[in-house]
Amino acid sequence: MRVLLVEDDEMIGRSLKQALEGAGWSADWVRDGELAQSALGDGGYTCVLLDLGLPKQDGTDVLRRARERGDATPVLVLTARDGLDDRINSLDLGADDYLLKPFEFRELLARMRAIVRRRDGAAHSLVGSGALQLDLTTREVLVNGAREALTAREFALLHALLERPGAILSREQLENRIYGWGEEVTSNAIDVLIHGMRRKLGAESIRNVRGLGWRVAA
Ligand code: CA
Numbered sequence: 001m002r003v004l005l006v007e008d009d010e011m012i013g014r015s016l017k018q019a020l021e022g023a024g025w026s027a028d029w030v031r032d033g034e035l036a037q038s039a040l041g042d043g044g045y046t047c048v049l050l051d052l053g054l055p056k057q058d059g060t061d062v063l064r065r066a067r068e069r070g071d072a073t074p075v076l077v078l079t080a081r082d083g084l085d086d087r088i089n090s091l092d093l094g095a096d097d098y099l100l101k102p103f104e105f106r107e108l109l110a111r112m113r114a115i116v117r118r119r120d121g122a123a124h125s126l127v128g129s130g131a132l133q134l135d136l137t138t139r140e141v142l143v144n145g146a147r148e149a150l151t152a153r154e155f156a157l158l159h160a161l162l163e164r165p166g167a168i169l170s171r172e173q174l175e176n177r178i179y180g181w182g183e184e185v186t187s188n189a190i191d192v193l194i195h196g197m198r199r200k201l202g203a204e205s206i207r208n209v210r211g212l213g214w215r216v217a218a
Contacts (some may be wrong), residue, residue, distance in 0.1 A: 001024075001025055001026065001046040001047075001116075001150075001155065001156045001159055001177070002025070002026045002028065002045050002046055002176075002178070002179075002180060003020055003025045003026070003027050003028070003029075003045060003046060003047055003048070003049060003051045003112070004027075004028050004030065004036065004039050004040065004045045004047075004048045004049070004073075005017055005020065005027050005028065005029045005030070006030055006031075006033070006036040006048065006049065006050045006051055006054065006059065006062065007029065007031065007049070007051045007078070008031045008051060008053070008054050008055055009030060009051070010031075012101070013029050013031065014029075016029075016049070016108075017029045017095055019105050021145075023109055024139065024152035024182040024203075025046075025152075026044075026152075026154065026156070026178065026179060026183070028180045031054075031055070032054055032055040032056040032057065033055065033056045033057025033058060033059065033061060034052040034056045034097075034106060035056075035059050035089060036048075036050070036054070036057070036059075036062045037057065037062055037065060037066075038073060040062070040066050040073065041069075042176075043071075043073075043176065044173075044176035044177050045073050046073075046074075046116055046156075046159070046177070047073060047074040047075070047076060047096075047106045047112055047115055047116055047119075048073055048074070048075045048076070049076050049108075050062060050063060050075050050076065050077050050078065050081075050095070051077075051078050051079065052077060052078075052079045052086060052090065053079070053080070059077065059079075059090075060086075060089060060090055060093060063071060063075055063077075063090060063093045063094060063095060064093050064094075066094075067093060067094035069098050072119070074096045074115040074116055074118070074119045075094065075095045075096055075115075076095070076097050076099060076108075076111055076112060076115055077090045077095045077097070077098040077099070077198055078097065078098070078099055078101060078103075078108075079098060079100060079101065080100070080101040096115040096118065096119075097111050097114070097115050104145055113125065113136050113137060116136065118134055125137040126142070126165070127159070127162055128142075128162040128165070128216070129162075129165050129217075130165075130183060130216075130217060131143060131144050131205075132158070132162065132201065132205060132216060133161055133162075134155070134158055134162055135147070136159075139152075139155050141155075141158060141200075141201065142192075143200075143201050143202065144203070147156075148200055148201070150173075150200075153178050153193055154193060154196070154197055154200075155195070156177055156178045156217070157174060157177070157178055157190075157193055157194070158197070159175060159177075160173070160177040160178075161206065161214065161215065161216045162216060165215075165216050165217060165218045166215060166216070166217065166218030167215060168209050168212050168213045168214065168215045169213050169214060169215065170212065170213040171190050171213060173213065174190050174213070174214070175189070175190060178190075190214075194206050194208075194214060
C-alpha cells in the first residue's frame with residue numbers, strides 16, 4: 001500500500017518514511033504543499049499523512065483543493081498545532097482524522113488502518129467479499145476462512161483489487177498502487193507477483209482479462 005507523506009520537517013519526515021517502510025508501506029515523501037498537490041493529482045495513494053504548516057501551500061489548502069477535485073483519498077492530518085480551530089477546520093474540510101505531534105508510531109499505524117478501513121466501508125478490519133478477504137490488521141488473506149501470510153507487495157496488490165471486486169485494474173494502475181517513486185519496476189513484475197499469489201490463493205483467485213488487466217470475482 002502506498003502512502004503520501006507530506007512533511008517539511010527533515011527529521012520527522014525521514015524517520016516517518018523509514019518507519020513506514022519498515023511497517024510494509026511504500027512511502028513517497030514531499031516537503032511542500034505544491035508538490036503534495038501534484039503528487040495527489042497523480043493518484044494511487046492508499047492514504048495521505050498531511051502536515052498543516054507547510055511551505056508554498058498550507059496543508060489545509062492542499063486538503064481543500066483535493067476534496068474540491070473530488071479526490072476522496074483518506075487523509076490523516078499530523079499537526080503540532082494544538083489549536084482547536086485548526087483541528088475542527090481540517091475535519092470540516094474533509095480530513096478523516098488527525099494526530100497531534102508528538103505521537104507514538106503504533107498509534108499512527110492504527111489510525112491509518114482505521115481511515116483506510118472506513119474508506120473501504122468496513123467497520124471491522126476485514127475487506128473483500130466471498131472466498132477472499134483481507135485482514136488489514138494482521139495483513140493476512142483469508143481464503144475460504146483459512147489464513148495465509150502475504151508479503152507487503154502481495155498485500156498491496158490484493159488490497160487494490162479487493163477495493164472493487166469485479167473491476168479490472170490495468171498493469172499501470174497496479175504498479176501505481178504498489179511501487180513508490182524511484183523503485184525499479186521490471187516489465188514483468190506484476191506477472192511474477194500474481195503468479196506467486198495464484199499458487200498461494202488458488203489458480204482462479206486473480207483472473208487475467210486479456211489486454212486489459214486483472215480482477216477478482218465480484
Ligand atoms: Ca510543518
